[in-house]
Amino acid sequence: MTPTLGQTILDHASALARFSDMEDGLTCAFLTPAHRATQAQLVKWMEDAGMQVRIDAIGNVIGRYAADPAVTEPKVLMTGSHFDTVRNGGRYDGRLGILLPIVVVHALNVAGIRLPYHFDIVGFAEEEGLRFKTSFLASSVLAGRFDEALLDREDADGITMRDALGAAAFPGAADPAALRAAAVDPATLAGFVEVHIEQGPVLLNRGLPLGIVTQIAGSSRFQVRVEGLASHAGTTPMDMRRDAATGAAEMTLLVESRCAQVPTLVGTVGQLQVPNGSSNVIPGACVFSMDIRAGEDGIREAAIADILAGIQSIAARRGLTATVDRVTPVNNAPCARWLMDQLGAVLKKRGLEAFELPSGAGHDAMMMQRITDVAMLFVRCGNGGISHNPLETITAEDAQLAAETFVDFLRHFRADRTN
Ligand code: HGY
Ligand code: MN
Ligand code: MN
Numbered sequence: 001m002t003p004t005l006g007q008t009i010l011d012h013a014s015a016l017a018r019f020s021d022m023e024d025g026l027t028c029a030f031l032t033p034a035h036r037a038t039q040a041q042l043v044k045w046m047e048d049a050g051m052q053v054r055i056d057a058i059g060n061v062i063g064r065y066a067a068d069p070a071v072t073e074p075k076v077l078m079t080g081s082h083f084d085t086v087r088n089g090g091r092y093d094g095r096l097g098i099l100l101p102i103v104v105v106h107a108l109n110v111a112g113i114r115l116p117y118h119f120d121i122v123g124f125a126e127e128e129g130l131r132f133k134t135s136f137l138a139s140s141v142l143a144g145r146f147d148e149a150l151l152d153r154e155d156a157d158g159i160t161m162r163d164a165l166g167a168a169a170f171p172g173a174a175d176p177a178a179l180r181a182a183a184v185d186p187a188t189l190a191g192f193v194e195v196h197i198e199q200g201p202v203l204l205n206r207g208l209p210l211g212i213v214t215q216i217a218g219s220s221r222f223q224v225r226v227e228g229l230a231s232h233a234g235t236t237p238m239d240m241r242r243d244a245a246t247g248a249a250e251m252t253l254l255v256e257s258r259c260a261q262v263p264t265l266v267g268t269v270g271q272l273q274v275p276n277g278s279s280n281v282i283p284g285a286c287v288f289s290m291d292i293r294a295g296e297d298g299i300r301e302a303a304i305a306d307i308l309a310g311i312q313s314i315a316a317r318r319g320l321t322a323t324v325d326r327v328t329p330v331n332n333a334p335c336a337r338w339l340m341d342q343l344g345a346v347l348k349k350r351g352l353e354a355f356e357l358p359s360g361a362g363h364d365a366m367m368m369q370r371i372t373d374v375a376m377l378f379v380r381c382g383n384g385g386i387s388h389n390p391l392e393t394i395t396a397e398d399a400q401l402a403a404e405t406f407v408d409f410l411r412h413f414r415a416d417r418t419n
Contacts, residue, residue, distance in 0.1 A: 006398070
């Protein structure tokens with residue numbers, strides 16, 4: 001393989017990072033002009049790599065590197081990740097898992113190497129939930145789990161998902177029947193294997209370039225609206241206030257203290273706003289997000305039960321009301337041992353440790369795990385392992401090694417589950 005695969009991956013990630021919703025950083029929210037430009041660029045790179053490409057009803061870019069024509073009834077091995085980002089995010093989260101296989105397919109195609117199965121790369125249009133506060137939106141369509149009620153959900157500007165999709169005008173966009181029809185038939189799949197930047201410091205601290213994921217932590221997201229009474233900041237005595245923001249602050253501290261009780265449990269309030277607040281008005285309302293995750297579903301569910309009860313008791317004590325909206329939770333997703341072992345075998349062949357680690361971050365593979373066996377290859381994250389931050393980085397050497405390992409994996413892949 002050409003030693004420039006790694007550098008090409010980094011160059012492609014830099015090129016995509018120029019399509020952004022913001023001036024001095026990378027934000028790529030679902031169906032914005034930057035998102036559409038990213039999607040168009042992915043189509044072009046997949047076509048240049050020798051793939052047949054289509055865009056489905058939610059905006060996923062799906063490229064197929066067709067199987068060796070001599071193989072009858074080939075299965076589909078699927079890979080991919082998301083191309084949307086968080087606000088002011090990193091350029092590798094999600095995108096690495098699209099760009100790396102594109103570069104790999106390009107190299108296979110140039111070398112005239114066909115595979116005994118169809119190899120599909122999916123650029124998932126939306127995973128982060130930034131615009132519509134969704135969870136695994138694009139992979140839920142592919143997995144046949146799309147919640148049609150989401151079409152009526154509005155973004156911060158009051159634009160519904162239905163209208164945003166309609167304006168994008170993909171074939172079938174905003175048509176529930178087309179969104180249903182975009183689901184893949186699980187019987188056609190041999191599995192789903194996602195490459196992703198680790199987004200944490202484990203591989204970095206152990207001096208390892210690559211790792212194999214054992215499971216992906218389940219997660220639950222909520223939007224909480226606390227209502228109190230807006231009143232004058234100068235005239236309302238402290239003991240007569242119904243301050244929604246101080247109530248939300250106490251609820252935030254409850255999330256922190258409850259989630260600190262169990263090592264694998266994490267809880268985050270990432271958005272906290274006083275809508276239409278003024279410096280001289282006691283907050284009459286406060287809205288905040290909650291993201292709660294754990295490696296075991298029971299631990300997460302027990303924490304959620306305690307936190308939701310605690311929120312109501314804090315609200316009652318302070319004369320507030322709290323309304324909680326729950327985004328569909330995603331359960332812990334175990335990776336398939338037979339796929340992990342095939343990844344491990346190619347790592348060992350290269351003299352690398354087949355190191356296994358769980359993922360605390362969510363991934364499209366979680367949703368795909370509902371319909372097929374999944375595995376994930378993690379690539380070392382630089383800069384102390386920081387992610388969801390512009391400082392997120394990988395090296396060209398690690399990208400090269402990941403690409404070469406992925407080539408080995410594809411060339412040795414056997415769908416019959418015997419290792
Ligand atoms: O939030 C997550 O774990 C993912 O990056 N969307
Ligand atoms: Mn992310
Ligand atoms: Mn990601």
